[in-house]
Amino acid sequence: DVKVTQSSRYLVKRTGEKVFLECVQDMDHENMFWYRQDPGLGLRLIYFSYDVKMKEKGDIPEGYSVSREKKERFSLILESASTNQTSMYLCASSSPLAGDWYEQYFGPGTRLTVT
Amino acid sequence: AQSVTQLDSQVPVFEEAPVELRCNYSSSVSVYLFWYVQYPNQGLQLLLKYLSGSTLVKGINGFEAEFNKSQTSFHLRKPSVHISDTAEYFCAVILNTGNQFYFGTGTSLTVIP
Numbered sequence: 001d002v003k004v005t006q007s008s009r010y011l012v013k014r015t016g017e018k019v020f021l022e023c024v025q026d027m028d029h030e031n032m033f034w035y036r037q038d039p040g041l042g043l044r045l046i047y048f049s050y051d052v053k054m055k056e057k058g059d060i061p062e063g064y065s066v067s068r069e070k071k072e073r074f075s076l077i078l079e080s081a082s083t084n085q086t087s088m089y090l091c092a093s094s095s096p097l098a099g100d101w102y103e104q105y106f107g108p109g110t111r112l113t114v115t
Numbered sequence: 116a117q118s119v120t121q122l123d124s125q126v127p128v129f130e131e132a133p134v135e136l137r138c139n140y141s142s143s144v145s146v147y148l149f150w151y152v153q154y155p156n157q158g159l160q161l162l163l164k165y166l167s168g169s170t171l172v173k174g175i176n177g178f179e180a181e182f183n184k185s186q187t188s189f190h191l192r193k194p195s196v197h198i199s200d201t202a203e204y205f206c207a208v209i210l211n212t213g214n215q216f217y218f219g220t221g222t223s224l225t226v227i228p
Contacts, residue, residue, distance in 0.1 A: 041220060043205065102164075106160070108157055
């Protein structure tokens, strides 16, 4: 089974802090994604990556950056956390080379609260 | 532009009753369609998917969905729900040319004993 893990289930940070959210997948997937989930808004794509050191902006990249130094790890960075970034963050991965290339596998999520 | 609409944000239903969760999409190109389920405090899990072929697809936990191209819909159904089906359900599409998912806003299904 594909496993996508996220470093924290719950995180509380102060406004202005730099925040790192880590995601690791163990299936050698090329694609990795970061979403935020908010009530009434569903999932919105922040950034995604097709390969190591490659990144693409999603629908709401403002205030975020990402890093992918290794294939299995995709980090989301909040350079200066703000209260409007309080949300659930979900990581996902997929592989264009697999038979089910389109299917995304999700981690359990990190609930971030910025105070 | 692509969009996915889930008109019902909350659906309460009694245990053992049938349920339908609605999903409509708009796209100028062919799409693949998915339903994901999110149980409380968990990530998303694939429920079922439509890629091609038969328009009626069956998924896990007794759920099924029907693709209707003319109405651009992909409604999710279950003939008899259980308490354990209480969860958030997301409809999603992916273009057959790309990797990006477009998610609906979700439907919260609450099964009442």
